[in-house]
Amino acid sequence: MTTRRTFTLGATFAAAGALAAPSIATAQTVKWRMVTSWPKRLPGPGMSAERIAERIRALSAGRLDIAVSAAGEVVPAFGVLEAVGNGVAEIGHTASFYWQGKMPASNFFTTVPFGLTPAEHVAWIDAGGGQALWDALYAPFGVKPFMGGNTGVCMGGWFRRELKSLADLRGLKLRSLGLGGEVYRRLGATPQTTPPAEILTSLQSGVIDGAEFVGPGTDIALGLYRVAPFYYYPGFNKPNGTGECIVALKAWDALSADLKAIVAHACATEAGYALAEMERLNAQALAALIADHGVKLVAFPDDLVAAARKEADGVLGELSSRDAISGRVHASYADFRTRVANWSRVSIEAVLRARG
Numbered sequence: 001m002t003t004r005r006t007f008t009l010g011a012t013f014a015a016a017g018a019l020a021a022p023s024i025a026t027a028q029t030v031k032w033r034m035v036t037s038w039p040k041r042l043p044g045p046g047m048s049a050e051r052i053a054e055r056i057r058a059l060s061a062g063r064l065d066i067a068v069s070a071a072g073e074v075v076p077a078f079g080v081l082e083a084v085g086n087g088v089a090e091i092g093h094t095a096s097f098y099w100q101g102k103m104p105a106s107n108f109f110t111t112v113p114f115g116l117t118p119a120e121h122v123a124w125i126d127a128g129g130g131q132a133l134w135d136a137l138y139a140p141f142g143v144k145p146f147m148g149g150n151t152g153v154c155m156g157g158w159f160r161r162e163l164k165s166l167a168d169l170r171g172l173k174l175r176s177l178g179l180g181g182e183v184y185r186r187l188g189a190t191p192q193t194t195p196p197a198e199i200l201t202s203l204q205s206g207v208i209d210g211a212e213f214v215g216p217g218t219d220i221a222l223g224l225y226r227v228a229p230f231y232y233y234p235g236f237n238k239p240n241g242t243g244e245c246i247v248a249l250k251a252w253d254a255l256s257a258d259l260k261a262i263v264a265h266a267c268a269t270e271a272g273y274a275l276a277e278m279e280r281l282n283a284q285a286l287a288a289l290i291a292d293h294g295v296k297l298v299a300f301p302d303d304l305v306a307a308a309r310k311e312a313d314g315v316l317g318e319l320s321s322r323d324a325i326s327g328r329v330h331a332s333y334a335d336f337r338t339r340v341a342n343w344s345r346v347s348i349e350a351v352l353r354a355r356g
Contacts, residue, residue: 048149097178148245157212180237217281
């Protein structure tokens, strides 16, 4: 009896061990490195990178563990795409318009002048065909893109001196990236591709005369108000602020189906949360900038905005003819903007006007 019982228990534990073996193997930790374009824990995009890594770790119960590196720790701020595509890191957090020199249509996946607002942009990506085009655009570079945050509607930028007309813009050196920078160039300014961590020192030294970055909630952390007291709106150059999370296709393909779902969910969650968080931070920071730091909040001169709108049409039209994929992305984006414009006019624009 004892022998039979011992054998039965032994067989049971052996069977349990055999069943548990695959689970143990599956639970082994996969370690990834995330490279970013941001200073460490920068409010807005820097924190989006951290939260994506934290969510993935929590949702996977530690099976996918991601170490986050700030800009310059592993690769420069503008080296994220190449690092992820070449396998230096498995994942990155950045902004798509940094890659306009490699793929002109990448601009559309962050923002373009006079383009989609944050809610409209999300609708285009998730429900209007934008994601499929984004995947196709990035595939030759060995990465898969996701929306991984959003800083919301951006500001026009910080200027060392007041702009009273379009003429005052001419000759200025401005930190401005993406197609907004090209619009400024056509208006007579000289755009500069200054990394985020170097904007303040460039303003202090006079290397640049003005700079656009994001919005109040992020800009205040860089201290730009210390040397450029004029803060301009509207942010016609960047009406949206989607941050992107890019994953190396090789690393992505090696993940199990559930870990893929976790990565996608973590990015999508951050895209929504970051926009909500930035609405709060932007409102709070704008009030502090004006009340505590003496910032002068100023609207761009009407002639400057009108001229920028005209130039933007030309810039986008020229971009669409650069290559086949740029033409497809531009056509999809422009069509969606046209279709959504009337609804936005009678919905959010009308409500805000009525609210006063």
